[in-house]
Amino acid sequence: MAITEKQRILAAARKQAVDKLPFGARIDVWYNYHAGHDTLPEKYRGWSIPDILRDQGAGIELRHGYLWKVEYRDTEVVVCKDPPFTTTEYRTPKGTVSMKTMFTPQEGPWVPYELELPFKSADDYPAIEHLLENTVLVPYLDDYLKKVEMVGEDGMVICSAPEYSPMQEIMRKIMGYEMFFYELNDHPSKVEHLYELMKGVVWQKLKILAESPVEMPMVCGNWSDDIHTPVFRKYFVPWFQEVGEFLHSKGKLTLAHIDGEMKRLIPMFLETGIDVAEAWSPAPMTSVTTTELRKAWGNKVTIWGGVPAILFEPQYSDEEFDAYVKHLLQEIAPGYNFIVGMGDNLAFDGKIERVSRIAELIDKYGRLPIEI
Amino acid sequence: MAGSVFSYSTLIQAVVTGNRTKSVELVNEALREGVRPQDIVSSGLQAGMRIVGDKFSAGDFFVPEMLLAARAVTRATEVLQPHLSAVDMPTLGRVVLGTVFGDIHDIGKNLVTMFLRGAGFEVFDLGVNIPADSFVKAVKEHNPDILGMSALLTTTMSSMSNIIKALEIAGLRSRVKVIVGGAPVTQHFAEHMGADGYGADGGSAIRLCRHLVGK
Numbered sequence: 001m002a003i004t005e006k007q008r009i010l011a012a013a014r015k016q017a018v019d020k021l022p023f024g025a026r027i028d029v030w031y032n033y034h035a036g037h038d039t040l041p042e043k044y045r046g047w048s049i050p051d052i053l054r055d056q057g058a059g060i061e062l063r064h065g066y067l068w069k070v071e072y073r074d075t076e077v078v079v080c081k082d083p084p085f086t087t088t089e090y091r092t093p094k095g096t097v098s099m100k101t102m103f104t105p106q107e108g109p110w111v112p113y114e115l116e117l118p119f120k121s122a123d124d125y126p127a128i129e130h131l132l133e134n135t136v137l138v139p140y141l142d143d144y145l146k147k148v149e150m151v152g153e154d155g156m157v158i159c160s161a162p163e164y165s166p167m168q169e170i171m172r173k174i175m176g177y178e179m180f181f182y183e184l185n186d187h188p189s190k191v192e193h194l195y196e197l198m199k200g201v202v203w204q205k206l207k208i209l210a211e212s213p214v215e216m217p218m219v220c221g222n223w224s225d226d227i228h229t230p231v232f233r234k235y236f237v238p239w240f241q242e243v244g245e246f247l248h249s250k251g252k253l254t255l256a257h258i259d260g261e262m263k264r265l266i267p268m269f270l271e272t273g274i275d276v277a278e279a280w281s282p283a284p285m286t287s288v289t290t291t292e293l294r295k296a297w298g299n300k301v302t303i304w305g306g307v308p309a310i311l312f313e314p315q316y317s318d319e320e321f322d323a324y325v326k327h328l329l330q331e332i333a334p335g336y337n338f339i340v341g342m343g344d345n346l347a348f349d350g351k352i353e354r355v356s357r358i359a360e361l362i363d364k365y366g367r368l369p370i371e372i
Numbered sequence: 373m374a375g376s377v378f379s380y381s382t383l384i385q386a387v388v389t390g391n392r393t394k395s396v397e398l399v400n401e402a403l404r405e406g407v408r409p410q411d412i413v414s415s416g417l418q419a420g421m422r423i424v425g426d427k428f429s430a431g432d433f434f435v436p437e438m439l440l441a442a443r444a445v446t447r448a449t450e451v452l453q454p455h456l457s458a459v460d461m462p463t464l465g466r467v468v469l470g471t472v473f474g475d476i477h478d479i480g481k482n483l484v485t486m487f488l489r490g491a492g493f494e495v496f497d498l499g500v501n502i503p504a505d506s507f508v509k510a511v512k513e514h515n516p517d518i519l520g521m522s523a524l525l526t527t528t529m530s531s532m533s534n535i536i537k538a539l540e541i542a543g544l545r546s547r548v549k550v551i552v553g554g555a556p557v558t559q560h561f562a563e564h565m566g567a568d569g570y571g572a573d574g575g576s577a578i579r580l581c582r583h584l585v586g587k
Contacts, residue, residue, distance in 0.1 A: 029526075033527070114476070115476055177479050178439055178479060178482060181435070185390070185440055224435075226428075227435045227436075229434055231436075264431070284560060285558065310526060310556060313530070315564040347526040347530065348527055348530070
């Protein structure tokens with residue numbers, strides 16, 4: 001039987017029996033905001049996220065970005081920092097493109113947000129193609145390994161590696177959703193060509209990942225069924241099947257970050273073969289209940305999440321919070337193939353003490369099989 | 373009209389299928405045939421957008437179809453603009469929209485903007501990452517019927533209550549209806565923070581805004 005929280009989480013992810021419900025809590029948004037504003041609770045000032053979660057009695061979900069540094073052949077990269085903004089210009093022989101990001105960790109985010117993406121019009125295809133053809137990824141695991149040591153056996157470090165599937169990379173990081181759908185309609189063969197080139201870049205990431213100690217990499221996420229459903233079967237399902245086969249052959253599991261509205265993606269998700277659906281954000285934040293999701297997926301997918309971020313907000317009373325969590329435990333009974341967590345984070349005004357409340361409720365009702 | 377080739381149903385179909393080339397072609401044809409520009413807008417373009425909005429709310433259309441339809445209407449409206457400026461085209465109301473501070477997601481807001489304009493609202497889109505005082509300033513400047521706020525992150529949606537408080541402090545709250553939307557926002561949340569309406573999706577925004585302006 002599993003002993004540490006990390007072992008519990010991995011066992012649940014592998015569809016193995018565990019002694020009680022695993023709990024992998026994510027609080028980086030809350031932490032970043034309060035650390036940045038010097039408003040952490042007195043007790044927690046100077047503490048790290050893992051130590052705060054240990055004090056709350058929770059298992060740890062700590063996020064990490066990439067396992068590589070990015071270089072470009074035959075390209076001049078010019079970076080201009082004007083905090084919180086960073087503008088990066090890529091000067092290629094085929095043209096120049098630029099992107100602008102905003103990074104405000106003191107407001108909560110753990111990654112920069114894209115304000116301006118490199119693809120602005122069809123004139124940019126040659127430069128973008130050049131960048132994709134000339135991307136070289138150099139493995140870099142030092143920061144990841146430091147986090148693994150910090151978390152130890154009390155939880156998991158979840159890497160954004162490869163982070164997104166090739167088409168999601170184009171949709172999110174190269175074109176943006178609006179431009180992507182205009183271009184897919186207006187210049188489909190050009191988009192398809194970018195897709196093929198992006199596959200090459202993502203395979204570089206997968207090969208680095210394959211040689212790393214990462215157990216459960218994030219292969220994609222941030223979907224919304226009103227955006228992704230029309231393209232999911234063609235560009236996402238076959239990709240995940242192929243990637244899953246490769247990563248499974250390397251002894252790894254696959255994880256997707258399902259923090260958006262999933263209703264119309266639920267059936268196709270099963271076809272992907274992805275092992276773990278993390279950041280599960282049920283109603284009222286989305287239209288799907290945990291009962292409906294479990295019914296659709298059975299025991300084929302391990303779900304990580306279940307307590308929507310909004311429930312931690314002060315507008316919900318402690319009694320309403322407790323009732324929600326108890327109901328969740330009833331929904332998932334007997335409780336196998338489930339890891340309790342946030343859907344998908346603790347917001348800046350979420351109540352930190354509700355994290356320990358979940359741990360208490362799991363201690364009281366979460367021995368498996370759950371009988372509540 | 374004898375020899376007429378323009379039909380509203382064909383224009384509506386072009387809008388619904390997101391065919392901007394056909395939409396522009398049909399609008400030009402309608403103008404040549406002497407169809408009133410305001411009728412092209414209301415019986416053609418707006419009628420098409422209503423169908424698109426309804427199909428989206430019903431789950432038959434997705435964001436890509438909405439985007440392409442809205443783009444078709446935008447292009448067609450550009451052709452009509454010189455002709456409309458000579459006509460007193462009533463608007464349904466005036467709306468200020470923005471994504472709240474700390475949040476840079478805009479696709480939902482952009483769709484709502486396109487749909488509201490397509491439906492006949494005058495819309496001022498403030499953009500993304502908009503602090504509370506900028507929303508207040510925009511309400512003072514544009515005197516809208518409706519202020520719409522969008523957030524895609526649980527970490528930023530709480531800003532919406534700050535903006536409502538800022539409107540109260542500025543003495544503007546009673547002058548404007550406040551609507552909210554975005555993936556993590558719920559009806560419960562909207563009611564709790566004192567908003568006048570909640571839009572579950574872009575398609576329902578038109579119905580909500582029409583209801584709030586009494587049209």
